[in-house]
Amino acid sequence: MRYIIVGAGAVGGAVGGRLAQSGREVALVARGAHLDALRNTGLRLVTPQGEERLRIPSYAHHEDMGPLGAEDVLVLAVKSQDSEGLLRQWSLAPVLGGGTAGEVLPIVCAQNGVANERTALRHFRTVVGMTVWLPATHLEPGTVVAHCAPLTGILTLGHFPENGAESADSALLRQIAADLEASYFAAPVVPDVMRWKHGKLLNNLANALEALLGRSALAQGAGAEDLLAQVRAEGVAVLDAAGIPYNSEKERSVVQGERMRVVDIPEVDRAGGSTWQSLTRGGSVEADYLNGEIALLGRMHGVPTPLNDLLRHEVTRLALEGLPPGSVSADELRAMLGGARTA
Structure with a gap:
C-alpha cells in the first residue's frame, strides 16, 4: 500500500x-x-x-x-x-x-x-x-x-x-x-466520523479570529473572550437548529487525554493555526468552509450568525489585500459587529 x-x-x-x-x-x-x-x-x-x-x-x-x-x-x-x-x-x-x-x-x-x-x-x-x-x-x-x-x-x-x-x-x-x-x-x-468533524468545525471557527487579532493577542486574552464565546455559540445554535450531531469537548478530551500535548521544541517558535499560516504565507484562506459553513446553515435554518459572517468577510479581505495576521483589533471587530446589527 x-x-x-x-x-x-x-x-x-x-x-x-x-x-x-x-x-x-x-x-x-x-x-x-x-x-x-x-x-x-x-x-x-x-x-x-x-x-x-x-x-x-x-x-x-x-x-x-x-x-x-x-x-x-x-x-x-x-x-x-x-x-x-x-x-x-x-x-x-x-x-x-x-x-x-x-x-x-x-x-x-x-x-x-x-x-x-x-x-x-x-x-x-x-x-x-x-x-x-x-x-x-x-x-x-x-x-x-x-x-x-x-x-x-x-x-x-x-x-x-x-x-x-x-x-x-x-x-x-x-x-x-x-x-x-x-x-x-x-x-x-x-x-459517525462526520459527527466528529462537525465537533472539530466548532473549534475551527476561532481560526479566523486568531488570524485577525494575531496569535499572541488572542493567546493573552486581549479582551476577546466574548468574541470567542459568541463565535462558538452561533455555531452550536446553527448545528442544533439543523439537527446535525457533533461531539462534545468532553468526548474529545477523553480521547486525547495526555497522549497528545503541545511540547516546546528548542529554537522553534510555535506558529498560529492554519488560517494564521495562510495569511502569513500570503495564500488564500478557507474561512468560506469554516465560518462560512455556519453562515450558510444559519441562512438555511433561520439562525442569525453575525459574528461568523463578519469573521469570514474580514479574514477573506485580509487575504485578498495581502495583509498579515493581527491587522484587526477586538474593538474594531465589535464596532463592525455593532454596525452590522444596526444596518
Missing part, C-alpha cells in the same frame, strides 16, 4: 513524513518552492522527538508519476477551497490494471470543514473522512514542524457516507489505522 499525500503542507507533510519514518511507502504532491525543496533536499520534519530529513518521492501532478497502483491510497490534505479542482484531476488518473482513480482507489479527506467528503463523493466511489487533530506548521519551503508528543496527532477515520455497519472496505480502514498507529498517531475508526 502506497500513501499519496496530495497537499504536503503542514498536515500532509506531517502525516506523510511520519508514515515514511515508520517504513510505509509514501509519495508527496506539492507545488512551487516547497516542491523544489522536497526534491532537492528532502522533507525536513521537526518534532519533539528530533529532526530528520526524509527523502520521499515528490511530484507536482499525477501525470509525473505515471499510472497509479491498484493498492494506492490517496490522502487529500489541501485546504477546502482547493479541493474541487484537484479531486476532478486525480479522479481521472489511470490505474494499473484498468480503470481510473475515481473508480477504483480510495481517497481520504484529511481536512478541516465538513464539505470535502460530499465533494469527493462526486468524483470517487470510495471516500473516507478523517477528523484531523494535528497541530503543525508549514511556513518555510521543505520544512514541516509537528508540535505534539507523545503522539503527533489523533486522526479519526470513518466511511462517507456513513453506513453504521461493517462494509466491504472496512479492512481498508483497519489497515490505514494500523499504519497510522505505527507512525505516532492515534487513529480511531468510528461509524
